[in-house]
Amino acid sequence: MNSFAASRSTAEWKAIDTAHHLHPFTDHKSLAAEGGSRIITRAEGVWLWDSEGRQLIDGMAGLWCVNVGYGRKELADVAHEQMLELPFYNNFFKTTTPAAVELSKKLAEITPEGLNHVFYANSGSEANDTIVRMVRHYWDLKGQHRKKAIIGRNYGYHGSTMVAVSLCGMGAMHRQADLPFPGFHHVMAPYWYDYGGDLEPEAFGKLAAKAIEDRIKELGADSVAAVIAEPIQGAGGVIIPPASYFPELQRICKQYDVLLIADEVICGFGRTGEWFGSDLFGIKPDLMTLAKGITSGYLPLSAVMVGDKVAETLIEQGGEFYHGFTYSGHPVACAVALANIRIMEREGLVDRTRTDIGPYFQDRLREAFADHPIVGEVRGVGLIAAIELVDDKKTRRRFPNYGEVGALCRNHSFANDLVMRATRDAMVLSPPLVISRDEVDELVRRAKVAIDATARDLG
Numbered sequence: 001m002n003s004f005a006a007s008r009s010t011a012e013w014k015a016i017d018t019a020h021h022l023h024p025f026t027d028h029k030s031l032a033a034e035g036g037s038r039i040i041t042r043a044e045g046v047w048l049w050d051s052e053g054r055q056l057i058d059g060m061a062g063l064w065c066v067n068v069g070y071g072r073k074e075l076a077d078v079a080h081e082q083m084l085e086l087p088f089y090n091n092f093f094k095t096t097t098p099a100a101v102e103l104s105k106k107l108a109e110i111t112p113e114g115l116n117h118v119f120y121a122n123s124g125s126e127a128n129d130t131i132v133r134m135v136r137h138y139w140d141l142k143g144q145h146r147k148k149a150i151i152g153r154n155y156g157y158h159g160s161t162m163v164a165v166s167l168c169g170m171g172a173m174h175r176q177a178d179l180p181f182p183g184f185h186h187v188m189a190p191y192w193y194d195y196g197g198d199l200e201p202e203a204f205g206k207l208a209a210k211a212i213e214d215r216i217k218e219l220g221a222d223s224v225a226a227v228i229a230e231p232i233q234g235a236g237g238v239i240i241p242p243a244s245y246f247p248e249l250q251r252i253c254k255q256y257d258v259l260l261i262a263d264e265v266i267c268g269f270g271r272t273g274e275w276f277g278s279d280l281f282g283i284k285p286d287l288m289t290l291a292k293g294i295t296s297g298y299l300p301l302s303a304v305m306v307g308d309k310v311a312e313t314l315i316e317q318g319g320e321f322y323h324g325f326t327y328s329g330h331p332v333a334c335a336v337a338l339a340n341i342r343i344m345e346r347e348g349l350v351d352r353t354r355t356d357i358g359p360y361f362q363d364r365l366r367e368a369f370a371d372h373p374i375v376g377e378v379r380g381v382g383l384i385a386a387i388e389l390v391d392d393k394k395t396r397r398r399f400p401n402y403g404e405v406g407a408l409c410r411n412h413s414f415a416n417d418l419v420m421r422a423t424r425d426a427m428v429l430s431p432p433l434v435i436s437r438d439e440v441d442e443l444v445r446r447a448k449v450a451i452d453a454t455a456r457d458l459g
């Protein structure tokens with residue numbers, strides 16, 4: 001039995017981890033000063049257990065990914081069977097596997113119309129790198145050799161490889177690696193709470209879309225290849241665009257012959273109550289990035305959905321595409337993805353998120369925080385939400401040292417056995433889609449305890 005649970009004491013694990021393990025997005029000096037990492041040893045449904053036996057609600061579905069919840073034996077069984085039958089074979093050089101074929105068909109069926117081809121990778125970052133290569137190749141094939149620039153938005157998150165970071169609109173990430181690469185541009189996010197001022201959200205949505213049009217004009221349409229956008233900017237703070245934003249952005253992309261890439265790594269697979277965020281906002285993307293919820297995080301897998309226009313050109317004129325990963329379309333990951341989608345369909349998890357548990361979650365959050373002295377806004381849809389902590393609700397004024405209050409609140413939340421993440425001073429939530437009403441009540445209760453404690457600390 002491959003169980004680590006009783007193999008060492010917590011103190012031993014912490015010591016070894018501190019000695020040898022460099023974690024993603026972690027300040028190791030401060031981690032060591034705090035005595036080392038929290039160690040998660042098992043999980044079930046929406047619940048996590050740590051090595052000291054504490055039970056936490058996972059308000060983040062891992063990293064926005066465990067959509068069908070933890071402990072699905074069906075997914076473990078499918079992985080086991082696939083490993084016994086065919087643990088690995090590659091999709092290079094005119095070969096494939098049944099699992100990759102079946103998943104490709106399924107993805108073409110459930111994604112928005114016109115996205116009928118799939119290229120597999122292992123992470124959202126790799127999928128976005130793949131898209132940049134595809135887009136550049138596509139415009140070369142079209143004879144538009146100058147069309148190479150890509151426009152993203154501030155606070156956009158698209159991954160951690162060098163190209164994916166270049167797509168991101170995250171200044172701190174750029175500064176650590178002399179990025180972005182040339183040809184990657186960023187404009188204002190459709191973040192009404194921060195930038196909307198006195199404008200109504202709908203007027204602001206158009207203004208934010210116009211920022212992209214202005215940048216296209218500035219760069220010259222003949223040099224802009226694509227715009228990349230998460231339907232809802234997740235890691236950037238659950239930034240939900242006004243309804244006017246995407247129709248206008250879609251119009252702009254069409255007018256200037258610029259491809260539109262929807263990064264659905266967080267929004268995809270039911271998070272918003274639709275299968276994809278593009279369905280929610282009526283976006284018709286040329287390319288789409290999928291990861292996370294595609295396997296509910298049970299195994300690493302990502303995919304690029306390629307629209308007919310781009311696919312036709314790449315297939316008919318592109319020759320061999322010199323790109324791929326050893327594990328592109330890994331058969332075990334593909335089998336698990338198919339079984340994961342089957343669970344979502346069988347249990348109606350997307351409909352449930354749209355019509356039942358999503359609205360319930362949103363209502364409870366809004367009720368709990370409507371009159372809270374440090375909550376400026378609760379926003380969200382389906383099972384994704386943000387609670388903005390502010391110094392002054394009326395004027396939407398931020399706390400001094402923007403970000404510190406969010407970190408304080410996140411610590412209170414952990415201490416109160418709820419995993420709630422902070423993006424600057426926005427507390428973000430994205431629980432598994434299987435969460436029950438009672439569990440929503442408990443999650444909201446714990447979030448309120450954490451935010452009350454934060455308010456008390458601030459005096």
Ligand code: PLP
Nearest residue numbers: 123124125157158159263265266
């Ligand atoms: N795109 C979006 C929208 C994401 O939220 C993330 C990760 O959080 C990524 C891409 C990168 O995915 P990965 O961490 O699998 O490389």
